[in-house]
Structure formats: C-alpha cells, structure tokens
Amino acid sequence: MCQTILLSYDLRIPDTRYFPKNLGNYSGWGEILSLPFTLTVINSTANFDVDKLFQELTTEEKVSLIAAANFYHSNGVERLDIPSFRFSDGPNGVRGTLMFFGVPAACFPNGTSLASTFNKDLLKECGELMSVEAEHKGVQVIMGPTTNIQRGPLGGRGFESYSEDPYLAGMATASIVSGIQKSGKVASTLKHYVCNDFDHERFSSDSRVTERALREIYLEPFRLAVKYSQPKVIMTSYNKVNGVHCSENPHLLQEVLRDEWKWDGMTMSDFFGTYSSVPAIKNGLDIECPGPTKFRRWEIIKHLLQSKEGNLSEEDIDVHVRRVLNLIKYLVEGRGTTKFDFTQDEKNNTPETSRKLRKAAGEGIVLMKNDTGLLPLSKKDSIVVIGPNAAAFNAYSGGGSATMDPYYLVTPLQGIKNKFGDVDYAVGCYTYKALSGLFEGMTNDLDSSKPGVRATFYLKGKEDRLADDKPYDVKVIDKSVIFLADYEHPAVDLRTKLFYIDFEGFYVPEFTGDYKFGCQVFGTALIYIDGKLLIDDQTKQTRGTFCFSSGTVEVTAVTHLEAGRKYKVTVEYGSGITSKVGTDFGAGGLQVGISRIIDPAEEIKHAAALAKSHDKVVLCIGLSNEWESEGYDRDDMKLPRETNQLVEAVLEANPNTVIVNQSGMPVEMPWLKDAHSVVQAWYGGNESGNAIADVLFGDVVPSGKLAITWPIKNEDNPAFLNFHTEKGRVLYGEDVFVGYRYYQKLQRDVAFPFGHGLSYTEFKYENLKVATDKDTLNASVKVSNVGQVAGKEVVQLYISPVAPSIIRPVAELKAFEKVELKAGKSAVVSLSTDLKHACSYFDEFAHKWCLEAGKYKVLVGSSSADIRLTGEFTVDTTVFWTGL
Known part of the structure; x- marks a missing residue:
C-alpha cells in the first residue's frame, strides 16, 4: 500500500557527509530552499523479499550494491526501496561519522582491558551498550570487534585486540557480538580476517604461516565467534596470507569460512584493502570499502562481463548481491522498516x-x-x-x-x-611522541567564548585564490590532532578531495621562555607566527608514521615567547592530495603542537x-x-x-x-x-x-x-x-x-604470566572433579573467599596432553568462569567445554582437526602459572573432524 501527497517544504541542505548520495552542487552550507515535492508513503514494514528484489535488479544496480557509496554508507536502490545502511568504527565504541568534527560518543575500555575482565556476561552487556550507541549514531553495522592475535608486544593495534590466547579472544569476541546483535537492529563486524597482527607494511606484507598455526591460533578466535555468536559481517585484512591478499583469498574466504564453517554472512574489505576486480569478486569479497569504488565501477565491470576477461560472469556477482541483500533483510526485519534513521545525537550520554x-x-x-x-x-x-x-x-x-x-x-x-x-x-617528565595541544590553548576571532582556532575552508590554495574567492565553510576547531580521512563536503570533489584550510588564532604564553612548535601532516602545512614563517612542511617532506603512515615525520622549530603577549598563529593546510610523500588514504590529516622547553633533570x-x-x-x-x-x-x-x-x-x-x-x-x-x-x-x-x-x-x-x-x-x-x-x-x-x-x-621467566591478577582478598581452591562423555568435558571446583572483603575470582581451566605424538604446548586455556564471593563464602564453580575443542590439534597431513587418543591433564588455577589443582581424563579413540 502507498499514498502520494504533494507538499511544499522549506529544506535546509543538510551535511551530506551523513548521507550516501551527494544532494547537489550547492555553494551554500545550510542554505534554505523552498521546494515542492511529492511524498510517497510506503508500508515499509512489509516483508523484505530477497528473491523478488533480486529478480527486479538490473545488472548495473547489482554492481552498485557490492561496493560502498562513500566512507560510511553502502549503496541502496531507491526505486526498489532497498535502503543504504551506515557502518562505523569500531573497536571500542561507535564513532558514527566522522573522525573530523564528529558527534561525541561513548568510549569503551580498549580490547585488552575488556578481555582482562574475563567476564563473558559483562562483555555481553558492553556489546548491548554498543548497540544502543549505534542507534544514537544512526549506525546499522558496527565495524568491530577486533579479534586478531597479539603475536608480540609491539603491534600498533594490539591494544584494540583481545588476547594472545585464541580461546580467550574468541569467547570475548563472541560475547561482544552477542550483545551487539541481541536487539536484531545492529550487525557486528569481526575484523581483521586474518593475520593482521602488526602494521608494518600492512597493505603488502605476506604473512607466511603454517596451516597448523593458522588454524590453532589465528583463525581460532574467528571460528569460536562464528560458532557461538554468528556475526553478520566479517572484514578482511590488508595483508596477504601465504601469498594471497586476504580480500581475494579463496582458501580463507571460501574453503574455510563458507565450506567448513558454513557461515552465510557478508564480507567487506578493510578500507582501501581491495586490490582487484575479478579475483576479489570470484574468490569471495562481497563489498569493497570505502566508496567511491576503485575496482567495481560499472564501466569496469560492464567491460569485464562483455569481454569475458578474467572469466567474470553475472553469476559471480549475484552471489555477493544476495549476501548484501540478506544483511539488509536482517536489518530491515529487526527495525520493521526500510527507512533507516541516520540521525546522530549525544542523548546516550547518561x-x-x-x-x-x-x-x-x-x-x-x-x-x-x-x-x-x-x-x-x-x-x-x-x-x-x-x-x-x-x-x-x-x-x-x-x-x-x-x-x-x-x-x-x-x-x-x-x-x-x-x-x-x-x-x-x-x-615529572614529558612523554609525547610528537607535539600537540596547540589549538586547544588558543583563542579565535570567530567565537571568543570557545577555545580553538578559526578554520576557513577553500577550494584553492592561497597563491591561487582570487580576491572574490569565498570560503565554502568556516568552523572553530579546538583540537590539534585532526584526521580528515573520511572528510566530505558537497563543495569538494569526492574523488580528488582537494581543498585547503587556513587555521588562524591567538596564543598567549603563561611563561617567558623558549617554546618548541611541531607539525606533522598528510597533505602540506606552513606555520606562521605573527606573519613570519616558522615551519615549512610543504617544500620538502619526509615520510613518517603520522596519519596511518601516510604523513610526514614531525618538523619542529624553536622560538622565544614572552609571557602575556598575544601572538597570532596561522597554519596553512593543503589536503592529502597535495602531499609529496603520502598515499591514497582519504582527505588528509594534521597535527600541530607546542611545548615550553624544560630541563628534564x-x-x-x-x-x-x-x-x-x-x-x-x-x-x-x-x-x-x-x-x-x-x-x-x-x-x-x-x-x-x-x-x-x-x-x-x-x-x-x-x-x-x-x-x-x-x-x-x-x-x-x-x-x-x-x-x-x-x-x-x-x-x-x-x-x-x-x-x-x-x-x-x-x-x-x-x-x-x-x-x-x-x-x-x-x-x-x-x-x-x-x-x-x-x-x-x-x-x-x-x-x-x-x-x-x-x-x-622454553621455561622462560616473565614479569607477569598470562591470566595473572591479584586481589584485596584471597581465594582457596579445593575438591576438583573431572568427568567426560563422548562430547563434553565437565569440571567443577569449590572456591572459597578466605579474605576479609568481598571479591571476584577468575577460575581458569587449562588442558595439558600427557604424551602427545607431536610437539604441543605445555597447557592451553580451554574454559574460564568468574565468580563473586563475599568474605567467608564459598561456591562450586562449574566449567564445561566441548571435548574435541579442548583437546584437538590441527593435523596438516589429514587437513583436519585431530582429537588424539591418550591421557590429558586438567589444570585449574588462578593464572597460567598459579595452578591450584590438577585432574586427569582419557580419550579412548582418535577422531578426525572439521567445521565448527
């Protein structure tokens, strides 16, 4: 059923960064237009029939659905009422859009912090809160959690992953995903599939890993998450695994994910992590991100289909279209409408x-x-x-x-x-890596009630501007670390992302002395003090780690400032495309800072x-x-x-x-x-x-x-x-x-072992019982709080094979439970796990998991190094298995 109404409406052109399609080339920002239009009211709670819609799609519309529209939106098909959906980072909250000038959000503890709770119920509650946050950010798909393995302590993104242990990482992930998807309104995205465990040369790095390690360590948390929480989306990683990029790796995307695990969700690439048209489509990547697409433009795919280059067929595309439509169906049915609300607000700040x-x-x-x-x-x-x-x-x-x-x-x-x-x-001392905090300590002539600088946006650089060239936007910016990777504006060409910003404001030092200024940029930047050039990060640039390793090393300069004097500071910025060293990673970034020089001693x-x-x-x-x-x-x-x-x-x-x-x-x-x-x-x-x-x-x-x-x-x-x-x-x-x-x-000493953590009370373990049947390992232990205050204890269960036929770890975490006890109280803690999951290793010759016959020890304690009780059981028959 539908009804058509003719209306006239005063429309304020919105910030189109929040929408999947540019609303027009308007020079005004917030311009008022009086527009007649027809409003068709559709019964949007009707069943989202994937088969019917699929038959009505043109080939061009199908191709549009398997690539993102922009940084945070999929493409929709308006004529068929197929909605665009919004996706957003991420790992420790829901940012919405954008990194630059975005709506404030709830920031959760980082991944290792969440995993260190060892509390599955609490993590599920965190996932539920993330889902609520998504609703307040107009987001339907959260790009998180991150479930990569922490191979070593130096990984740049190690903080956002959960653990070095695949079982803990997998169960933490499953708990978060279950919480996010509990409402049925929001989808969760596991990332980064797989072996994206460090950031050095991550777009081209080839992770050479044995199939056994791949299965037992790096794929295992993903497998556990799929088994226990069925995430709707999985994001592929930037790197290669054994010679093939993950976004076009048939072993990972088809053989493991689809054939073995029977997972039927949607895959998406990490941003700018698609490297081909045909291999990515034929080998399992459903959506290329972000938009505008590089490899799935209609003119490219049309040519490939017509010329048969790469043996690409429409059937190859159809597989991905159905998965995208199935995700949209999940979102539509969970919300009861095809009209997704992209409104962003701070109302969950409660x-x-x-x-x-x-x-x-x-x-x-x-x-x-x-x-x-x-x-x-x-x-x-x-x-x-x-x-x-x-x-x-x-x-x-x-x-x-x-x-x-x-x-x-x-x-x-x-x-x-x-x-x-x-x-x-x-x-005590400074610990900055690069200077920041300049804009936060400045004032401006645009809004004297707010700290920060006046930011004036132009389409031309200062040298090319004419007298009548007007800025397309003006803002007050109060942060000195600015990421513009996802910045969009109707006035800016979506493909080139060329624009310029003049930051102007006033700095009044509290103390007289020498001050160091710093700048690092993805793009170009010049810093002036009272009209005198202080830092040139434009003429000559050296590649550094700033802005996802697309920017320059920090350029610094020292100048003397007098206390109480008002200095005018100007930063002339050119967007990412003006960089001499950067790569194609969005619209750019800038970090500027200041610090009074002190004597550390x-x-x-x-x-x-x-x-x-x-x-x-x-x-x-x-x-x-x-x-x-x-x-x-x-x-x-x-x-x-x-x-x-x-x-x-x-x-x-x-x-x-x-x-x-x-x-x-x-x-x-x-x-x-x-x-x-x-x-x-x-x-x-x-x-x-x-x-x-x-x-x-x-x-x-x-x-x-x-x-x-x-x-x-x-x-x-x-x-x-x-x-x-x-x-x-x-x-x-x-x-x-x-x-x-x-x-x-290796019996190597560590500062603190895995699973370690003290309390203000003490816990006693006793009476371990172990029982097995064909499928399950069950253990129970009595835990008593023998201290003076109430507290929580994490009971950890490790499995140790007694005489394995191949080299295996001494012990591996296979179950844990957290119990809260008042002082003087006791409880029996039950731990249960699938027997084959607890005891198997991956046999590379059989290309299957092997539950090997033999004796196994059960080690129960307060950490991997603090084992309080041991038990034993026997597996009578060797079994090979695959799947979840």
Missing part, C-alpha cells in the same frame, strides 16, 4: 551509560603487584599524584580507527580528586622532592594514543623519554609509591623489583580516571587478569625475530607457540 563504562573499566584493571599491602589507599593518607599520564587527555584510547571524540574524559588525576579531594601534582628532581614530602605517591605513567596506534608498530617496549628515570627517582624518594601504568600492550619495567605496588590500568575510555580511583581506594576490589603475558624485555617475546616485514614477507616462525605457550615451553 548516568547509566557512565555507570556501565565505569564498571567495565574497573573490572579490567589488573593489580599486578602489591607485596607490602600498600593498596588499597586510605583517604586519611597524605597523597601526591605524579606523572605525565595523570593529566593526559590522550590516554583514554589507542589511536587510528579506534579514535573518537568522547562524551567526556576523566583523567586519573581528576578521578583521584573526585574520590580524595584536592591533591598536589607534578608532571630539574623536573624529575622536583617530583622526587614532592614525593618525599608525602605519605603515599600515585605515579601515573605509560603510553598514549600516539604511541599505540593503527598505521605503525612500536619500535621497542620501552616507556617514553625520561619515564624510567622519573620512576627510579620517585621510588628512591618514597618507597610507598603506587605505580599506575596505562598502555594497551606490555612495557618494560626495569625498576619492577623496587616497586611494591603496580597497577595495569590500560586505556579505560570515558571513565578511565574514576575507575582507576575506585581500585586505588578499594571501592572496587581488583579482579582483572592479564589477557597477555608480560615479558621482562622485548627480546624475550616469541615473535622478536619475526615481527616485521622483510622483502615483502613476514615469517610466523614461532608457529603455534604464541604468548604463554612459548614462555612455558
């Missing part, structure tokens, strides 16, 4: 959202060391807070596609003040003196979203700049120092033997500071367990010799011995 984020962040915090009982702190103590991370505004999340504009941010210093009251504070001396004058010290150190980010890997495991010198000086001045480290992956701690209390706080999202304070003062009893092994030094880790691309390939030489599997096999 006390309930904050409570959930705070709970998730607190439960992931790991108490790694507390040998003198320094923690929890007392509010009666005299406390000083020291360290660069205490007041940092870039340690709530890692960088890259995880970046978002949070609703708000509570730093550790603010969280402690919220709990304790005012405290003394000293920064004097700052550390001052911090040590302050530490000595107080009872207790909270020393906040670690990394940030510029050290751990998509686009590049860390060079080493060391803490930045003078951090270690600061820690050593403060510990010497006051042994009653609690060290709070924020990082997504391990860092070296050369002072560890001298530190009595160490807390791993990860990147906690919006509620980072409050969650840290909750644990420090005992309002939350720590219950997090390390989702990754913490090596003593980088050279100890299993991927040390193979964690980079050499001449196009990277050898996964550690094979199945990733993480704790390696350290246990």
Whole structure:
C-alpha cells in the first residue's frame, strides 16, 4: 500500500557527509530552499523479499550494491526501496561519522582491558551498550570487534585486540557480538580476517604461516565467534596470507569460512584493502570499502562481463548481491522498516551509560603487584599524584580507527580528586611522541567564548585564490590532532578531495621562555607566527608514521615567547592530495603542537622532592594514543623519554609509591623489583580516571587478569625475530607457540604470566572433579573467599596432553568462569567445554582437526602459572573432524 501527497517544504541542505548520495552542487552550507515535492508513503514494514528484489535488479544496480557509496554508507536502490545502511568504527565504541568534527560518543575500555575482565556476561552487556550507541549514531553495522592475535608486544593495534590466547579472544569476541546483535537492529563486524597482527607494511606484507598455526591460533578466535555468536559481517585484512591478499583469498574466504564453517554472512574489505576486480569478486569479497569504488565501477565491470576477461560472469556477482541483500533483510526485519534513521545525537550520554563504562573499566584493571599491602589507599593518607599520564587527555584510547571524540574524559588525576579531594601534582617528565595541544590553548576571532582556532575552508590554495574567492565553510576547531580521512563536503570533489584550510588564532604564553612548535601532516602545512614563517612542511617532506603512515615525520622549530603577549598563529593546510610523500588514504590529516622547553633533570628532581614530602605517591605513567596506534608498530617496549628515570627517582624518594601504568600492550619495567605496588590500568575510555580511583581506594576490589603475558624485555617475546616485514614477507616462525605457550615451553621467566591478577582478598581452591562423555568435558571446583572483603575470582581451566605424538604446548586455556564471593563464602564453580575443542590439534597431513587418543591433564588455577589443582581424563579413540 502507498499514498502520494504533494507538499511544499522549506529544506535546509543538510551535511551530506551523513548521507550516501551527494544532494547537489550547492555553494551554500545550510542554505534554505523552498521546494515542492511529492511524498510517497510506503508500508515499509512489509516483508523484505530477497528473491523478488533480486529478480527486479538490473545488472548495473547489482554492481552498485557490492561496493560502498562513500566512507560510511553502502549503496541502496531507491526505486526498489532497498535502503543504504551506515557502518562505523569500531573497536571500542561507535564513532558514527566522522573522525573530523564528529558527534561525541561513548568510549569503551580498549580490547585488552575488556578481555582482562574475563567476564563473558559483562562483555555481553558492553556489546548491548554498543548497540544502543549505534542507534544514537544512526549506525546499522558496527565495524568491530577486533579479534586478531597479539603475536608480540609491539603491534600498533594490539591494544584494540583481545588476547594472545585464541580461546580467550574468541569467547570475548563472541560475547561482544552477542550483545551487539541481541536487539536484531545492529550487525557486528569481526575484523581483521586474518593475520593482521602488526602494521608494518600492512597493505603488502605476506604473512607466511603454517596451516597448523593458522588454524590453532589465528583463525581460532574467528571460528569460536562464528560458532557461538554468528556475526553478520566479517572484514578482511590488508595483508596477504601465504601469498594471497586476504580480500581475494579463496582458501580463507571460501574453503574455510563458507565450506567448513558454513557461515552465510557478508564480507567487506578493510578500507582501501581491495586490490582487484575479478579475483576479489570470484574468490569471495562481497563489498569493497570505502566508496567511491576503485575496482567495481560499472564501466569496469560492464567491460569485464562483455569481454569475458578474467572469466567474470553475472553469476559471480549475484552471489555477493544476495549476501548484501540478506544483511539488509536482517536489518530491515529487526527495525520493521526500510527507512533507516541516520540521525546522530549525544542523548546516550547518561548516568547509566557512565555507570556501565565505569564498571567495565574497573573490572579490567589488573593489580599486578602489591607485596607490602600498600593498596588499597586510605583517604586519611597524605597523597601526591605524579606523572605525565595523570593529566593526559590522550590516554583514554589507542589511536587510528579506534579514535573518537568522547562524551567526556576523566583523567586519573581528576578521578583521584573526585574520590580524595584536592591533591598536589607534578608532571615529572614529558612523554609525547610528537607535539600537540596547540589549538586547544588558543583563542579565535570567530567565537571568543570557545577555545580553538578559526578554520576557513577553500577550494584553492592561497597563491591561487582570487580576491572574490569565498570560503565554502568556516568552523572553530579546538583540537590539534585532526584526521580528515573520511572528510566530505558537497563543495569538494569526492574523488580528488582537494581543498585547503587556513587555521588562524591567538596564543598567549603563561611563561617567558623558549617554546618548541611541531607539525606533522598528510597533505602540506606552513606555520606562521605573527606573519613570519616558522615551519615549512610543504617544500620538502619526509615520510613518517603520522596519519596511518601516510604523513610526514614531525618538523619542529624553536622560538622565544614572552609571557602575556598575544601572538597570532596561522597554519596553512593543503589536503592529502597535495602531499609529496603520502598515499591514497582519504582527505588528509594534521597535527600541530607546542611545548615550553624544560630541563628534564630539574623536573624529575622536583617530583622526587614532592614525593618525599608525602605519605603515599600515585605515579601515573605509560603510553598514549600516539604511541599505540593503527598505521605503525612500536619500535621497542620501552616507556617514553625520561619515564624510567622519573620512576627510579620517585621510588628512591618514597618507597610507598603506587605505580599506575596505562598502555594497551606490555612495557618494560626495569625498576619492577623496587616497586611494591603496580597497577595495569590500560586505556579505560570515558571513565578511565574514576575507575582507576575506585581500585586505588578499594571501592572496587581488583579482579582483572592479564589477557597477555608480560615479558621482562622485548627480546624475550616469541615473535622478536619475526615481527616485521622483510622483502615483502613476514615469517610466523614461532608457529603455534604464541604468548604463554612459548614462555612455558622454553621455561622462560616473565614479569607477569598470562591470566595473572591479584586481589584485596584471597581465594582457596579445593575438591576438583573431572568427568567426560563422548562430547563434553565437565569440571567443577569449590572456591572459597578466605579474605576479609568481598571479591571476584577468575577460575581458569587449562588442558595439558600427557604424551602427545607431536610437539604441543605445555597447557592451553580451554574454559574460564568468574565468580563473586563475599568474605567467608564459598561456591562450586562449574566449567564445561566441548571435548574435541579442548583437546584437538590441527593435523596438516589429514587437513583436519585431530582429537588424539591418550591421557590429558586438567589444570585449574588462578593464572597460567598459579595452578591450584590438577585432574586427569582419557580419550579412548582418535577422531578426525572439521567445521565448527
């Protein structure tokens, strides 16, 4: 049924970045037009009949459906009421659109933090909250979670993945996906399929990995997620696996995903991760992202179909079209309409959202060391807070596609003040990788009520502008790190993305002295102080790691500034296409910063003196979203700049120092033997500071367990010799011995083992029972809280083959449960798992999983190195199997 009505309407041209199609070449932004139009009201709750729609599609319309329209939208077919859907990052929240000038969002704890909760129910609740966030961002498909394996501690995106252990990673992923898809209105996207475990030369790197390691380690979390949560979408990774790009790899996309696992969802490429027309279509990639398409333009596909080049047929395309339509059917039926709402808002910024984020962040915090009982702190103590991370505004999340504009941010210093009251504070040292913070400290002549600079957008550079050339947009920008990868505007050519921005504002220094200015850019940039050129990042450029490794190295300059004087600062920016070193990765990016030059030794001396004058010290150190980010890997495991010198000086001045480290992956701690209390706080999202304070003062009893092994030094880790691309390939030489599997096999010491985490109470294990039948392994153990306060314990079950016929890990995690107990209380904890999943290895000769006959030990404990009880069972008959 439908009804047609003739209306006249005053239409304000919207921000078309939020829509899949350009609404026209309008010079005005927010221009009012009076337009007559007809409105056809369709019964949009009608059944979305895929077969019927498929028959009505033209070949050109089919081709349009298998490529994205732009950065965050699929193509729709308006005449058939096939809607476009919106997809959005990502790993630790739902950004919506865009990275630049986007709508603030809820920032969740990073991946390793979430996995360190070892709490499947909590992770499902996080997924449900992500789904609610998606609704408030007009998003139907969330591009997350990230379920890659952390081969080593230096991976740029390690922070957004869950674990080095495939079982923990898989179950964490399944829990998040189940939560996201519970409402039936939002689809979840597993990424990055597969072996995208580092970022060095990620577009071309060839991951050479044995089939056994591929199955047991790298594909396993994806398999578990498919088995237990059936994600609607899987994103392919940039890299090759054994010589073939993942986005066109028939073994991965067809043989494993479709034939063995019987998964019937939709695949999409990572952004700019499609490398061909014919192989990608024939081998299993459903949608090329982002748009506008490079390889699936109608004129290209039409020629291929007509000429039979590459043996491409319409039937090859039809397979992908049906999968896209099936995803849309899921979304339409879940929402009861084909009219998807793309409205974005901040209305989910509520006390309930904050409570959930705070709970998730607190439960992931790991108490790694507390040998003198320094923690929890007392509010009666005299406390000083020291360290660069205490007041940092870039340690709530890692960088890259995880970046978002949070609703708000509570730093550790603010969280402690919220709990304790005012405290003394000293920064101790700088830890920036590249300078930032310039625009945040400036004022402008466009809106004096807001900090930031006036940003004026042009289609021509300054040298080419005529007197009557007007800007197409003007904004106030209050952030110095600007990613424009997904920036679009009706005035800007969607293919070239050529535009220019003049940033202008005023800076008034608080102190007289020498100041260092810095700039890194994907595009070009010139920085002027009072009309005098200070930095030229345009004439000559050197490739660096900025902006997903598409930008320049940082260019710096030092100038003397007088306190209280008003300086005019101008930055002339040209978009990504003007770069001399960049690649085609969106519209560009800019980072500008300033820092007063200090004497590091004097700052550390001052911090040590302050530490000595107080009872207790909270020393906040670690990394940030510029050290751990998509686009590049860390060079080493060391803490930045003078951090270690600061820690050593403060510990010497006051042994009653609690060290709070924020990082997504391990860092070296050369002072560890001298530190009595160490807390791993990860990147906690919006509620980072409050969650840290909750644990420090005992309002939350720590219950997090390390989702990754913490090596003593980088050279100890299993991927040390193979964690980079050499001449196009990277050898996964550690094979199945990733993480704790390696350290246990070699009996190598670590700083902290996998699964480790202390509490403010103690737990006793007793009465382990183990039983098996044909399909299932069941175990139970009595756990008692023998301490003085209520707390949560993670009971971990590992399987160890007694006499395997091939080399195997000493033990592997195969089940875990988290139990909450009041002081003096006990509970029987049951752990159950599929027998074949718990005990099998992948046999490369049979090309099947092998459940080998023999004896197996059951190891139950509080970590991989703290086994409290052991049991045993026997598998009588060897069985080979495939699939889920």
